[in-house]
Amino acid sequence: MTITTGTSPAQIQAAGRQRWTKRRRRSERQRRSERRRSTGGVSQANRGYLFVAPFLIFFLGLFLLPLLYAAYLSLFRERLVGGTTFVGLGNYARAFGDDRLIGGVLRVARFFLLQVPIMLGLALLAALAIDSGLLRLSKVFRLSIFVPYAVPSAVAALMWGYLYGPDYGPFAQLAHRIGTGVPQFLTASHMLGSLANIVTWEFTGYDMIILYAALRSIPQDLYEAAAVDGAGAWRIAWSIKIPALRPALLLCLLFSVIGSFQLFTEPNLVQRLAPNVIDSAYTPNLYAYSLAFTSQDVNYAAAVSFLLGLVIVVASYVVLFATSRRARS
Amino acid sequence: MTTVPTTPSARGTRRRHSNLLLIGMLALFAYFLLPLFWLCVAATKTTGDLFSTFGLWFGHTLSLFSNVRETFTHNHGEYGRWLANTFVYSVVSAGGAAFLATLGGYGFAKYRFRGNSPMFAAVLGSVMVPTTALAIPTYVLFSRVGLVNTPWAIILPSLVSPFGLYLMRIYAQDAIEDSLLEAARIDGAGEFRIFFRIVLRSLAPGIVTVLLFTLVATWNNYFLPLIMLNNPNLYPITVGLSSWSAQASGGSGSDPDLLSLVVTGSLLSVVPLIAAFLLLQRYWQSGLNAGAVKQ
Numbered sequence A: 001m002t003i004t005t006g007t008s009p010a011q012i013q014a015a016g017r018q019r020w021t022k023r024r025r026r027s028e029r030q031r032r033s034e035r036r037r038s039t040g041g042v043s044q045a046n047r048g049y050l051f052v053a054p055f056l057i058f059f060l061g062l063f064l065l066p067l068l069y070a071a072y073l074s075l076f077r078e079r080l081v082g083g084t085t086f087v088g089l090g091n092y093a094r095a096f097g098d099d100r101l102i103g104g105v106l107r108v109a110r111f112f113l114l115q116v117p118i119m120l121g122l123a124l125l126a127a128l129a130i131d132s133g134l135l136r137l138s139k140v141f142r143l144s145i146f147v148p149y150a151v152p153s154a155v156a157a158l159m160w161g162y163l164y165g166p167d168y169g170p171f172a173q174l175a176h177r178i179g180t181g182v183p184q185f186l187t188a189s190h191m192l193g194s195l196a197n198i199v200t201w202e203f204t205g206y207d208m209i210i211l212y213a214a215l216r217s218i219p220q221d222l223y224e225a226a227a228v229d230g231a232g233a234w235r236i237a238w239s240i241k242i243p244a245l246r247p248a249l250l251l252c253l254l255f256s257v258i259g260s261f262q263l264f265t266e267p268n269l270v271q272r273l274a275p276n277v278i279d280s281a282y283t284p285n286l287y288a289y290s291l292a293f294t295s296q297d298v299n300y301a302a303a304v305s306f307l308l309g310l311v312i313v314v315a316s317y318v319v320l321f322a323t324s325r326r327a328r329s
Numbered sequence B: 001m002t003t004v005p006t007t008p009s010a011r012g013t014r015r016r017h018s019n020l021l022l023i024g025m026l027a028l029f030a031y032f033l034l035p036l037f038w039l040c041v042a043a044t045k046t047t048g049d050l051f052s053t054f055g056l057w058f059g060h061t062l063s064l065f066s067n068v069r070e071t072f073t074h075n076h077g078e079y080g081r082w083l084a085n086t087f088v089y090s091v092v093s094a095g096g097a098a099f100l101a102t103l104g105g106y107g108f109a110k111y112r113f114r115g116n117s118p119m120f121a122a123v124l125g126s127v128m129v130p131t132t133a134l135a136i137p138t139y140v141l142f143s144r145v146g147l148v149n150t151p152w153a154i155i156l157p158s159l160v161s162p163f164g165l166y167l168m169r170i171y172a173q174d175a176i177e178d179s180l181l182e183a184a185r186i187d188g189a190g191e192f193r194i195f196f197r198i199v200l201r202s203l204a205p206g207i208v209t210v211l212l213f214t215l216v217a218t219w220n221n222y223f224l225p226l227i228m229l230n231n232p233n234l235y236p237i238t239v240g241l242s243s244w245s246a247q248a249s250g251g252s253g254s255d256p257d258l259l260s261l262v263v264t265g266s267l268l269s270v271v272p273l274i275a276a277f278l279l280l281q282r283y284w285q286s287g288l289n290a291g292a293v294k295q
Helices: A009-037 A040-046 A048-073 A090-096 A099-131 A138-150 A153-164 A170-178 A191-216 A220-228 A233-244 A246-261 A265-270 A284-293 A298-328 B019-042 B047-052 B064-110 B116-128 B131-144 B152-158 B162-175 B178-186 B191-202 B204-220 B223-228 B237-249 B258-279 B281-293
Strands: A076-079 A083-086
Touching: A040 A048, A048 A298, A048 B064, A048 B116, A048 B131, A048 B152, A048 B162, A048 B191, A076 A298, A090 A298, A099 A138, A099 A191, A099 A233, A099 A246, A099 A284, A099 A298, A099 B019, A138 A191, A138 B019, A138 B258, A153 A170, A153 A191, A153 A265, A153 B019, A153 B237, A153 B258, A191 A233, A191 A246, A191 A265, A191 B019, A220 A233, A233 A246, A246 A298, A265 A284, A284 A298, A284 B131, A284 B223, A298 B116, A298 B131, B019 B258, B047 B258, B064 B116, B064 B152, B064 B162, B064 B191, B064 B204, B064 B237, B064 B258, B116 B162, B131 B152, B131 B223, B152 B204, B152 B223, B162 B204, B178 B191, B191 B204, B204 B258, B204 B281, B223 B237, B237 B258, B258 B281
Parallel strands: none
Antiparallel strands: A076 A083
């Protein structure tokens, strides 16, 4: 099987891109002159609507419509007596005073601050190591670190739940054999770390692949020039590779913001092993789920979902803003 | 197959390997693969051996085959049905999502119609809206029109992949030469003929990438089927395994023998995706390049 490492498709693409931008400039001039002569250019451009329409129709129906519907639902309250009444922003006022919700949001924020630096750090180190040329069997490492991404989150959570288990988990077994105390992964004080470990295990490989793909697209002559100037592998990594990885790192960071704040699968499945530690409001998403399906309070659940979406969008923009400010200074 | 002239190790003039790096990477290797090794070992054990023998080595009896048989026959073979459901949901969703994203990405990349940039910006902005924030309102909407508890409740929401559209737009911009399109137009080919005859082939690596990642997203989906479906016959593998695991460990009336089936079922459910990733790696890796490089 051929592997992409040697063929360096990024180089081919970069070359193609250069060629293409030149052509585009030329063809744009052509098109402008054509448009002046006839209306053919315009009607041809309008054919583009036919290509984007199917996506946009589904986007409107299954993305914007539910979003607007959530906003609409969140403005009402349903009572056993009196039916559904309009309450304006009442549900939001309730949410801002809801300690369980705020506790959940703070918990996932803490989760984000704990887990994401570790995961991105590991992914960055692994990508740099594999790209450095100093590593034997780099292809084997690259694929094996990526493999957990192909394991569904639900399966990963079930599996780690068994691994953490105090009866037959290998950690507990080893501790028994050595004679030390059994590690308590599922207690209140360790739970967030245990969940962070599951998520790190699942997604480090994905981030690594994104970073590795970006590394492969750095022009090779930069390295040669740096080596001529006497830069070693560490220096090249620090001064050339990491700055060039900024956009890819940002992409991973944004995915992590979204993933952390909507944490659901892992706590939902580990809940069974530690029902006293993970309650129904452990994360905002668990809370929205239990509001909608256990308490049957769809209106308030919609408000919570909508607020959670808002928190994620704001957090994403904070990340974008913070990183772009640092780049300018 | 072909010779590889510039492997990473041949890049520098000196061919040196770092042992320190190797040791560090072996530690990572162990972290990422030992849990899966545990899963493989555990799938060969009876529930009794799961409790009584060491987790990272094989038990007294090799019961892999009886475990697999049990997994597929338990409760009238519902595991096989879940596997088939998962397969149908993810293949239909991924095929549909990739088709919509390819068509749209190409349209946004190559046609300068009015409203192109604002519409694209709106779609791109939606990448940040979490899918789970949409799940509950989508559930309420679907329950109004009777789509809850049908396969469509899983497939329809999975057809919209804003990130796939973004990836395909970038990919189409680079992979399709404008001059080629203009030549085809001068020859009198219609726009859709051009798309299906010329464009699709050039976009293949991008399409495989979107296909594979939406496939994984649907295959892995847990939240959406959990809220949309309450008929076990329609469960995908994730929700099914979770329901078995609940039966295996859930206090009174629980069935601990199910434990070995959950483990074996987990292992079997993981195999197809790992195989797909390994077999298609040259496609998705070059496709990811495009997405990661151009931000």
